[in-house]
Amino acid sequence: MLSLLLDPLTLGFMQRALLAATLVGLVTAVTGVYVVLRGLGFLGDAVSHAAFPGVVAAFLLGAQVTLGALVAALGTAALIGWVSQRGGIRSDTAIGVIFAGMFALGVLLLGTVRGYTGDLMSFLFGNVLAVAPSDLAIIAALGVLVLLVMFAVRKELVFASFDPLGARAAGLPVRALDYLLLALLAVTITVSIQVVGIILVMAMLLTPAATARQLADRLSSLVALAVAISVGSALVGLYLSYYTNWASGATIVLLQTALFLLALTFGPRRSLRA
Amino acid sequence: MTAPAAPLIVASGVSAGYGARPVLESVSFTIQAGELVALVGPNGSGKSTLLKVLAGLLPARAGTVRVLDAPPGRQPRRVAYLPQAEAVDWTFPVSVLDVVLMGRTPRIGWLRGPSRVDREIALEALRRVGMAHLAERQIGALSGGQQRRVFLARALANEPDLYLLDEPVTGVDPTTEEALMELLDAECRSGKAVFASTHDLSGVLGHFARVLCLNRTLVADGPAEILRDPDVLRATYGGHLVEVRGGTALLVDDPHHGPDHAGARRGHA
Numbered sequence: 110m111l112s113l114l115l116d117p118l119t120l121g122f123m124q125r126a127l128l129a130a131t132l133v134g135l136v137t138a139v140t141g142v143y144v145v146l147r148g149l150g151f152l153g154d155a156v157s158h159a160a161f162p163g164v165v166a167a168f169l170l171g172a173q174v175t176l177g178a179l180v181a182a183l184g185t186a187a188l189i190g191w192v193s194q195r196g197g198i199r200s201d202t203a204i205g206v207i208f209a210g211m212f213a214l215g216v217l218l219l220g221t222v223r224g225y226t227g228d229l230m231s232f233l234f235g236n237v238l239a240v241a242p243s244d245l246a247i248i249a250a251l252g253v254l255v256l257l258v259m260f261a262v263r264k265e266l267v268f269a270s271f272d273p274l275g276a277r278a279a280g281l282p283v284r285a286l287d288y289l290l291l292a293l294l295a296v297t298i299t300v301s302i303q304v305v306g307i308i309l310v311m312a313m314l315l316t317p318a319a320t321a322r323q324l325a326d327r328l329s330s331l332v333a334l335a336v337a338i339s340v341g342s343a344l345v346g347l348y349l350s351y352y353t354n355w356a357s358g359a360t361i362v363l364l365q366t367a368l369f370l371l372a373l374t375f376g377p378r379r380s381l382r383a
Numbered sequence: 384m385t386a387p388a389a390p391l392i393v394a395s396g397v398s399a400g401y402g403a404r405p406v407l408e409s410v411s412f413t414i415q416a417g418e419l420v421a422l423v424g425p426n427g428s429g430k431s432t433l434l435k436v437l438a439g440l441l442p443a444r445a446g447t448v449r450v451l452d453a454p455p456g457r458q459p460r461r462v463a464y465l466p467q468a469e470a471v472d473w474t475f476p477v478s479v480l481d482v483v484l485m486g487r488t489p490r491i492g493w494l495r496g497p498s499r500v501d502r503e504i505a506l507e508a509l510r511r512v513g514m515a516h517l518a519e520r521q522i523g524a525l526s527g528g529q530q531r532r533v534f535l536a537r538a539l540a541n542e543p544d545l546y547l548l549d550e551p552v553t554g555v556d557p558t559t560e561e562a563l564m565e566l567l568d569a570e571c572r573s574g575k576a577v578f579a580s581t582h583d584l585s586g587v588l589g590h591f592a593r594v595l596c597l598n599r600t601l602v603a604d605g606p607a608e609i610l611r612d613p614d615v616l617r618a619t620y621g622g623h624l625v626e627v628r629g630g631t632a633l634l635v636d637d638p639h640h641g642p643d644h645a646g647a648r649r650g651h652a
Binding site: 265 | 402435438439440456459460462463464465466470471472474475476477478481482485486488489491493494496521537541547
């Protein structure tokens with residue numbers, strides 16, 4: 110029994126995969142709590158898809174692919190924030206237009222790539238087993254950065270999310286905090302793409318937080334529970350995929366989805382919206 | 384009486400609005416330290432807009448505004464703003480005490496959490512509004528009136544010189560309203576000023592010394608008793624006015640916001 114757990118740990122790629130999955134599970138859970146509470150799900154989906162042209166462009170230019178994803182995700186988040194704060198356009202319309210435009214750019218760029226595009230496909234669907242030591246270093250550095258910033262401004266983020274007018278009257282730069290949250294979301298998505306891919310990253314953000322929301326009504330317990338669900342599913346999913354040969358990202362997400370459905374069915378908070 | 388200080392609020396010819404739509408036009412008044420002033424008017428008359436301008440949340444398009452001898456919004460430690468209930472996400476997972484501690488934010492500053500002193504002040508504010516026993520409750524689990532009381536406690540915890548309150552007692556039962564108004568009156572007696580919008584005209588007559596009647600511009604400004612004047616009421620409320628008799632206003636007005644609609648009913652006798 111114990112060897113089932115320990116054997117994979119002797120393999121370098123499994124060690125890196127488990128570390129990467131744990132880190133990503135941790136960061137997505139914390140960011141995801143704000144995504145769920147603020148109703149930013151569609152925006153997160155847009156930002157993750159918008160990372161795609163960044164990935165392809167970096168590949169074409171021979172640059173660091175994570176860097177390309179980060180630049181595209183941050184740029185898109187800023188663009189969406191700017192368009193929706195200008196007014197006159199509903200924010201979901203602004204998000205939809207920019208999201209589709211960015212993804213189209215990615216598809217167009219992909220068409221210009223000659224030869225093998227398998228590496229690029231791994232960004233669409235994620236391949237945590239292929240995480241290189243340098244990737245792991247980037248995931249760790251950016252992940253820790255996101256967590257530190259979140260922790261440092263948690264009092265202000267909570268106030269601005271709960272009561273934006275009151276927060277502004279209390280002297281908080283609510284608009285800047287909104288942009289900061291978008292930026293943290295973009296960085297979180299970038300580091301997660303390695304593990305679960307562009308298409309499934311939304312599940313990492315939304316599902317653990319939405320599950321925890323069914324069970325907790327305090328922010329601290331909500332974050333703790335979301336982290337436990339997220340990291341737990343990531344580790345269990347990774348072992349499962351190791352032994353079954355299932356796709357690792359999909360296995361992790363399906364575990365989270367199962368937990369969500371369980372919490373929804375048996376949880377006590379069915380009357381309150383997530 | 385001490386030497387006369389500068390007024391806490393000076394508004395002169397203030398116009399403001401959202402997008403292309405003007406709401407307030409050419410509003411002028413001053414409020415001194417120690418004053419308890421009500422702001423009344425029908426829905427869409429600009430009460431919330433005026434309070435937002437004073438809190439620095441909305442720029443004035445024309446005219447000048449000075450709050451505590453500075454442009455609005457510059458001194459968050461000295462001004463407490465209580466927003467309307469509609470502006471708040473009540474499902475957000477924070478406790479009653481968390482909410483009151485938000486009132487300490489301008490004093491705590493960045494990168495620090497509330498100290499024990501902050502917690503003591505927040506709990507004392509909750510005691511004053513009679514909500515200390517619910518300190519650990521989730522804010523969304525409270526009734527509308529209880530939520531208003533918690534927000535008033537948040538304003539108290541800020542320890543401001545000026546209170547800008549957008550409907551602080553809406554949804555509060557009459558006994559509690561009495562207690563809360565006494566609390567605000569005590570704040571004024573200690574030299575602070577309160578400027579509060581309300582739909583409750585009998586409450587204004589019972590508790591406020593002065594009233595500003597707003598209908599997109601300032602219709603009347605004087606002692607609360609001017610609300611007994613049918614001409615003032617007609618000028619303020621227009622068609623909303625149903626009946627005035629025996630010096631007491633009886634009128635129909637919708638306490639909730641949104642487009643005015645005939646048939647909105649809530650009588651204040």
